[in-house]
Amino acid sequence: MSDPMSPGPGRVDQEHGRHLLLQMLRVRQLEEKCIELYSASKIRGFLHVYIGEEAVAAGILETLSPDDAVVATYREHGHALLRGVPAATILAEMYGYLEGCCRGRGGSMHLFDAATRLYGGNAIVAGGLPLAVGLALADKMSGRSNITACFFGDGAVAEGEFHESLNLAALWQLPVLFCCENNLYAMGTALGRSESQTDMALKAAGYEIPAWGVDGMDVLAVEEAARRAADSVRAGGGPHFLELRTYRFRAHSMFDPERYRDKAEVLKWQERDPIGLLRSTLEAAGQLGPGEWAQLQTEAESEIARAVEIAETGTLEPLEDLTRFVYSERSAP
Amino acid sequence: MKSSYREALRAGIREAMQRDPRVFLMGEDVGAYGGSFAVSLGLLEEFGPERIRDTPLSESGFVGAGIGAALGGMRPIVEIMTVNFSLLALDQIVNNAASLLHMSGGQFHVPLVIRMTTGAGRQLGAQHSHSLEGWFAHIPGLRILVPATLEDARGMLWTALEDPDPVLIFEHGSLYNVTGELDDDAGPVDIEAAAVRRAGGDVSLITYGGTLPAVLDAAGQLAADGIEAEVLDLRTLRPLDEPAILASVARTHRAVVVDEGWRSGSISAEISARITEHAFFDLDAPVGRVCSAEVPIPYSKHLELAALPSVERIMAAAREVTAVRG
Numbered sequence: 001m002s003d004p005m006s007p008g009p010g011r012v013d014q015e016h017g018r019h020l021l022l023q024m025l026r027v028r029q030l031e032e033k034c035i036e037l038y039s040a041s042k043i044r045g046f047l048h049v050y051i052g053e054e055a056v057a058a059g060i061l062e063t064l065s066p067d068d069a070v071v072a073t074y075r076e077h078g079h080a081l082l083r084g085v086p087a088a089t090i091l092a093e094m095y096g097y098l099e100g101c102c103r104g105r106g107g108s109m110h111l112f113d114a115a116t117r118l119y120g121g122n123a124i125v126a127g128g129l130p131l132a133v134g135l136a137l138a139d140k141m142s143g144r145s146n147i148t149a150c151f152f153g154d155g156a157v158a159e160g161e162f163h164e165s166l167n168l169a170a171l172w173q174l175p176v177l178f179c180c181e182n183n184l185y186a187m188g189t190a191l192g193r194s195e196s197q198t199d200m201a202l203k204a205a206g207y208e209i210p211a212w213g214v215d216g217m218d219v220l221a222v223e224e225a226a227r228r229a230a231d232s233v234r235a236g237g238g239p240h241f242l243e244l245r246t247y248r249f250r251a252h253s254m255f256d257p258e259r260y261r262d263k264a265e266v267l268k269w270q271e272r273d274p275i276g277l278l279r280s281t282l283e284a285a286g287q288l289g290p291g292e293w294a295q296l297q298t299e300a301e302s303e304i305a306r307a308v309e310i311a312e313t314g315t316l317e318p319l320e321d322l323t324r325f326v327y328s329e330r331s332a333p
Numbered sequence: 334m335k336s337s338y339r340e341a342l343r344a345g346i347r348e349a350m351q352r353d354p355r356v357f358l359m360g361e362d363v364g365a366y367g368g369s370f371a372v373s374l375g376l377l378e379e380f381g382p383e384r385i386r387d388t389p390l391s392e393s394g395f396v397g398a399g400i401g402a403a404l405g406g407m408r409p410i411v412e413i414m415t416v417n418f419s420l421l422a423l424d425q426i427v428n429n430a431a432s433l434l435h436m437s438g439g440q441f442h443v444p445l446v447i448r449m450t451t452g453a454g455r456q457l458g459a460q461h462s463h464s465l466e467g468w469f470a471h472i473p474g475l476r477i478l479v480p481a482t483l484e485d486a487r488g489m490l491w492t493a494l495e496d497p498d499p500v501l502i503f504e505h506g507s508l509y510n511v512t513g514e515l516d517d518d519a520g521p522v523d524i525e526a527a528a529v530r531r532a533g534g535d536v537s538l539i540t541y542g543g544t545l546p547a548v549l550d551a552a553g554q555l556a557a558d559g560i561e562a563e564v565l566d567l568r569t570l571r572p573l574d575e576p577a578i579l580a581s582v583a584r585t586h587r588a589v590v591v592d593e594g595w596r597s598g599s600i601s602a603e604i605s606a607r608i609t610e611h612a613f614f615d616l617d618a619p620v621g622r623v624c625s626a627e628v629p630i631p632y633s634k635h636l637e638l639a640a641l642p643s644v645e646r647i648m649a650a651a652r653e654v655t656a657v658r659g
Contacts, residue, residue, distance in 0.1 A: 069405070102436060102438035102440070106436050110437070112437035112440055120437075122429075127425070127429060130393060130394050130425055131397055133398045134398035134402040134405065135402070135405045137402045138404070138405025141402070142407070164389070164391035164393055165397070165398075167389060167391065324439065325434050326435050326473045327474070327498050328434065328442055328496075328497035
């Protein structure tokens, strides 16, 4: 892997590079707006933002097709947005409005979208992994060539469901792309304080799953690795595992006083901001001028600003609908 | 034709596999071993390892995979060896299967069937003998079935598979060897309504699953003493067929609930509460209950039998409520 801090010219096609930069800017903008809206008490509940980790979702989702499935965690606003769920629908969900992607029943941690095959938004750590295995099993048994991308954090590897799922996926050679978003902390517990083996790829290798670590701050490296892995999964190579080494710049949630890590550590990682890295790469290659940078920023800002305007016009689901969707609604005979 | 409860279950699975290529069975030892209670014996040879799928000992993993496969368009039947082991899969059952439809605002249905053995009576000790179906009946989003007869063992599965929501089927271990006559053309049955298994005007004996045979036995002996009991088989614990329960109490004015689960916080408590809430003025006596003793079910035969609802205890409870003058 080349060093993203001193990128050579032309690592990426200009148009595609700008596209990836915009994708990350859109997520960053959405998350910053979420924090603002949370502080203004317009969004409630738990809120976990993805700031610092944008390259992971941006790089991996770029390699999926619309028919593929995505399973994510409670830090999934970015995954939903980049998968194609409109920002206004995501925000309306956090406002608790009927116009939200789950009619306000899910909230920040439970974004679902059938149209883009986004299966959550799972707030039980590792709880999404068995679902991903099953989605892939259904695809395989039905002879479809879809794959399932399953995102989870480093905290999930301590759960039994992680190990059960990796074993099943490998045993049955299922088309799952396991994406471990290793941001070094399970909430406030550093990886080294919770795992006897901190090399995630080794854990996956124990299940005979091809696995490799990736610089999760370098979107180009993420995309390259994801494409290689996804192509192999799609070609029948069984599950693959990527450890995306990344970092969360903000607190775990809005309630986290961050007593467990040094400010200096955060600042050091912020020097490798995924957006800044790609911007430098493109600028060094003469693929991005100040005008274009400003234009991308404006584009992301206007999209999210417009989305907030739309979300704020949302309505509340009538109380008489409270118990709808506990069971399926049957059409009258 | 003559059939055992086990054979009736197997016939139900076979028919579902034949009718719908999306149906498959997975669980521990369902294939090469033939099922730990021999329910799926022979199905591997008939349908092959893709559709009769042995799993590792990973309850949470394969139950979750069943949920995922259901989301992906399949119609999985997941077998958990016993309800005791289902506790390892509670996260998937409660946090995913039961919650996804509501949490997603109605977008994602989970057409999954989970079968498991429940109950005591075979000296298997605490970790293989509990009756936790009442616990699962606490959870909105699940449908809980408790087949007690050959017809239900044969016919509930297909109806459950056609249901767009997760259905849990509890098979009492003491029923597998029960044999009787089953119509050759026995087919799918409803999974909504309780059934009156014996008519009688003096007391309602309300039960389900593994205790139905003991309740019918008790009702027969009570009749010799001039007490005619109506036996109501609930068939489904969630949603409860409340109208059938209330109608039975309206006919007999007395009720005893027989439930192999523990008394505290149980399905019998729920039934008793609903009778009190909605049929209080129909009652001529307080609602009686016969449940398991509040102990982890012991191994030793005499202790185990003492812990479980027995014909004698059911008869005693029925006599007690019928002795109260209306």
